[in-house]
Amino acid sequence: MRVIDAHVHTWTRDIISKKDLEARRIAAEREGTEPQFDSPIENLRVAMDKASIEKAVILPIDSGLNQDMPLSLKEKTDWHANEVSGDSNIITFVGLDPRRGDEGLAELERAVTEKGCRGWKMYPPNGFYPDEMEFYPYYELCTNLEIPIMVHTGFTSRFKHIKYGQPIYLDKVAADFPKLRIVIAHVGVPWVDEAITVAAKNPNVLVDVSGWQAFASRMPHRVYKMVADAKLMRVFPNKMLWGSDFPLFEYAMPLEQWLGFFANLKIPKSLLDMGYSQVTKDEIEVVMWKNAALLFFGEKP
Numbered sequence: 515m516r517v518i519d520a521h522v523h524t525w526t527r528d529i530i531s532k533k534d535l536e537a538r539r540i541a542a543e544r545e546g547t548e549p550q551f552d553s554p555i556e557n558l559r560v561a562m563d564k565a566s567i568e569k570a571v572i573l574p575i576d577s578g579l580n581q582d583m584p585l586s587l588k589e590k591t592d593w594h595a596n597e598v599s600g601d602s603n604i605i606t607f608v609g610l611d612p613r614r615g616d617e618g619l620a621e622l623e624r625a626v627t628e629k630g631c632r633g634w635k636m637y638p639p640n641g642f643y644p645d646e647m648e649f650y651p652y653y654e655l656c657t658n659l660e661i662p663i664m665v666h667t668g669f670t671s672r673f674k675h676i677k678y679g680q681p682i683y684l685d686k687v688a689a690d691f692p693k694l695r696i697v698i699a700h701v702g703v704p705w706v707d708e709a710i711t712v713a714a715k716n717p718n719v720l721v722d723v724s725g726w727q728a729f730a731s732r733m734p735h736r737v738y739k740m741v742a743d744a745k746l747m748r749v750f751p752n753k754m755l756w757g758s759d760f761p762l763f764e765y766a767m768p769l770e771q772w773l774g775f776f777a778n779l780k781i782p783k784s785l786l787d788m789g790y791s792q793v794t795k796d797e798i799e800v801v802m803w804k805n806a807a808l809l810f811f812g813e814k815p
């Protein structure tokens with residue numbers, strides 16, 4: 515089976531803020547692991563190779579409005595664009611805080627038309643709700659450029675704010691920009707029902723399951739229940755993307771194992787007895803790569 519990872523990250527300590535380095539240290543302490551101060555694209559390539567993952571989507575984050583960043587906005591776009599240049603299997607989005615106004619709009623256009631970025635990654639926990647009218651020009655531009663947007667939702671790191679991560683703030687955007695394709699990252703954990711509801715209601719909204727290996731490793735029932743609910747609401751399989759958030763959850767479950775878990779996922783009897791439906795191999799395949807091939811790599815179904 516082909517596999518596309520819809521959600522990965524790369525960085526080195528030279529491109530992230532001191533505060534983010536500190537957040538990495540705190541997160542590692544919480545999980546009892548070594549902090550990851552560097553995760554260059556070479557590490558991603560090795561992990562993809564080992565797990566037989568064909569393609570991946572890098573999602574840079576712009577925290578430049580509330581933290582001192584070592585690189586300017588443009589330098590950061592270029593850093594990510596350069597790391598994937600010449601690679602047809604790994605693509606990058608542009609990370610951009612929409613509070614940057616006209617400067618950000620110009621950078622979004624430059625990133626896509628000149629630097630080859632394939633979508634916009636938005637990170638609301640940096641301090642904004644996505645449905646502010648002042649951000650509408652961004653959604654208009656993305657619609658015109660025909661690029662998808664990936665929006666972080668739910669849990670976040672120590673110095674960012676969870677309240678801005680509620681998936682509900684994407685509903686109005688999805689309704690007002692029906693041609694804009696929006697991905698709700700992480701199925702909104704802990705607002706899972708909310709994320710599935712927003713995706714179920716809006717034909718242009720999908721969810722990605724990255725980060726759920728944290729549950730798969732300790733409480734797999736939560737993953738089964740989420741997939742069963744998503745199927746009930748017709749979000750699974752056509753509006754769900756498999757992803758990992760590599761390398762952030764390697765401590766919980768290595769990439770290869772997470773892939774195997776999802777590729778072989780079956781809804782347990784306890785849920786079937788409640789009335790949920792079983793998932794099929796064909797449906798799982800749609801989630802593992804078909805949706806992503808269409809959305810990010812322009813392949814025809």
Ligand SMILES: [Zn+2]
Binds near residue numbers: 522523573759
């Ligand atoms: Zn992520």
